[in-house]
Amino acid sequence: MxxxxxxxxxxxxxxxxxxxxxxxxxxxxxxxxxxxxxxxxxxxxxxxxxxxxxxxxxxxxxxxxxxxxxxxxxxxxxxxxxxxRRAAWPLRLGHAWSAAGTYTTALLRRWHEEHPDTPLELLRIDDRTAGLARGDVDAALLRGEVRTPGLLTERLTTEPRVVGLPADDPLARRSVLSLADLADRTLALNSVSGITTLDLWPTAARPASTITIGNTDDWIAAITGGRAVGVTTSATAGMHPHPAMAYVPLADTPPVPVVIAWRDGPGHPRIPDLIRLAREALGGPDDEPPR
Structure with a gap:
């Protein structure tokens, strides 16, 4: 057979x-x-x-x-x-959450201006590699360490972490928070595509309880509904403002790397152009080689 x-x-x-x-x-x-x-x-x-x-x-x-x-x-x-069957070959750019943050619009518009014959399709896919590993997209904007075999990455920038809180939470009035401030709170964790885990806290000072959610929409709903607080990056604050939500900087945590990733092997011929434009739009170094 x-x-x-x-x-x-x-x-x-x-x-x-x-x-x-x-x-x-x-x-x-x-x-x-x-x-x-x-x-x-x-x-x-x-x-x-x-x-x-x-x-x-x-x-x-x-x-x-x-x-x-x-x-x-x-x-x-x-x-x-x-x-x-058609002349245009779209280039699909995946992201699990928050795309390129506040740089998203500039990236999309610059691509349209420079490559009008190749549509750039931005797709949110709730998956650790935003659909890249299974071939749903040609490249992806990802955060944190990418260890999936067969993927290449280039670091574009870093983003500071912030705490997502209900707008009427007493902590929302603070100008900055620490991990210790969240130790007695319930933490919303995105187990599908998120990068925050309890390992961010010292073992003896971890949040009292957690709830597990699967995407950014549910994460926001859990927080604005008063069920939990959450930790994310500044990109989420820029991409997902909400009248019932406050984002407060988190001081004692390292910044999160933002990378563009693509598969190791034949792919869309415009991927090098996308990498260059993403590097320029997000302000990353020009001389850092792909990893």
Whole structure:
């Protein structure tokens, strides 16, 4: 048997929904057809991709590893097919939150002025690499350390950390806060794409409790609703002002690096132009080599 693109699409539908039934609905196929296609793929690869031993499907370690590679292959095929049908080849720039902060508008406008024939699509994807590792975007603006294999990065700038508080919180009247000021508070942590963890605090002085959220919108809602406080960077304050929210500088923490990342290998031909423009727009050094 030859592995075909339909096998990849079938597996990705199962991986996204963790359900043969919902995957079949998405693909407009019968459940037996979806199960048969998955078995064919597993037999051809010689590995088990999906664990069917429980009432709920789960990807095996091999399935998790294969998912990103399958997504890249399908995306590349769709992009190539789309390019053959239209003149413009959009450059997709992902971000998990806050894009380029207050520099976002300048970056987008400068790109349009300098490269009007190549649309720059800014996409927020709630994922640790903003969809870059699985091929959803061509490049990404990321914060913190990027350790995902197969990605290259260039540091653009750094951002100071701030505390997000309800606007009527007594701490919101302060000009600056410290980690110790938050020790008796509930902390909202973005476990999907955020960079703040309890490791930011000394072990003996960590916040009393935490709540876990999955994106910036839910993070803001948890704080403005009075359920928690949060730690982010100055970019969030610039991109997400809110009448019920206050952002106060956090003094005793290191700044957060902001990087542009791209995959190591063939990619969109305009990626070098995007890296240069991002470096210029965010004010990063011109002589720092990619890492």
């Amino acid at each position: 030859t592995v075909e693109l339909r096998h990849f699409r079938c597996f990705l539908a199962i991986a996204d929904t963790l359900s043969v039934t919902r995957a079949a609905e998405r693909l407009h196929l019968t459940q037996p057809a979806v199960s048969r296609t998955l078995r064919q793929l597993e037999q051809e690869l010689g590995v088990r991709l999906v664990d069917r031993s429980t009432h709920h499907l789960a990807l095996t370690p091999d399935g998790l590893s294969f998912r990103d590679q399958a997504a890249i292959a399908v995306t590349a095929f769709d992009r190539a097919l789309g390019q053959a």
